[in-house]
Amino acid sequence: MLNNIRIVLVETTHSGNIGSAARAMKTMGLSRLYLAAPKCSPDQQALALSAGAEDVVKNARLTENLDQAIADCSLVIGTSARLRHLQNSLIEPRQCAAEALRHAGGGEEVAIIFGRERIGLLNEELMKCRYHLTIPANPDYSSLNLAMAVQLISYELRMAWLQTQQEQDKVMPVSAIGDTGNKPPLYPTAQQLEHFFSHTEQCYRQLGFIQNQGVMPKLRRLYQRARLETNELNILQGMLTAVEKYRIANKDNS
CATH class of the missing domain: 3.40.1280.10 (SPOUT methyltransferase, trefoil knot domain)
Structure with a gap:
């Protein structure tokens, strides 16, 4: 470890x-x-x-x-x-x-x-x-x-x-009791998080939601505190992409 x-x-x-x-x-x-x-x-x-x-x-x-x-x-x-x-x-x-x-x-x-x-x-x-x-x-x-x-x-x-x-020494080996199949969650890397924060700021600025410097630091603290797992981050990235595609489509239609 x-x-x-x-x-x-x-x-x-x-x-x-x-x-x-x-x-x-x-x-x-x-x-x-x-x-x-x-x-x-x-x-x-x-x-x-x-x-x-x-x-x-x-x-x-x-x-x-x-x-x-x-x-x-x-x-x-x-x-x-x-x-x-x-x-x-x-x-x-x-x-x-x-x-x-x-x-x-x-x-x-x-x-x-x-x-x-x-x-x-x-x-x-x-x-x-x-x-x-x-x-x-x-x-x-x-x-x-x-x-x-x-x-x-x-x-x-x-x-x-x-x-x-010390605690591991007291626990029976997994091989003796069988693997439950439960895998620990995966967490995104710092690089993946930085990409997400950059994507978030870009999208929200395009939507007009972010209009001052104080919003992104608060969003960063929120997401850091939430301890996003990798699959959860992927969902949020997908949501941002969907919003961008919707915005572009509606802009072209207008």
């Missing part, structure tokens, strides 16, 4: 943070590090601070932007300390770990995103996430550096994984 979870660092400025984050990951059994548009490349300082996690640093995937780093992920979780406007999608580290393991256990790709050292994730980046992770630190002194935050979340993932292993 842990192999289906990636840690994504966005526009990292200091190479030492890359190495320290890699060390934090490897101590907890995580190995998949993605660097989205990094401001620095993994160098000797990164390798030195990785303290034995050189393989995580050397195997890190570099992408041109965040969209590329999460394109094939069905669950995307963004971290931030400033999330008052996203109350409905807030989760804390323990809940985040449980949710990530649940999806990863079904074979889905999961991304947990950490923002820039100074300003974190931008609002438009947070809107790409289904859940928004906040660490309930001391409000009088909530300063966590990047590697500390990665270590904390990696620890919670490790503990959730260990709990899952």
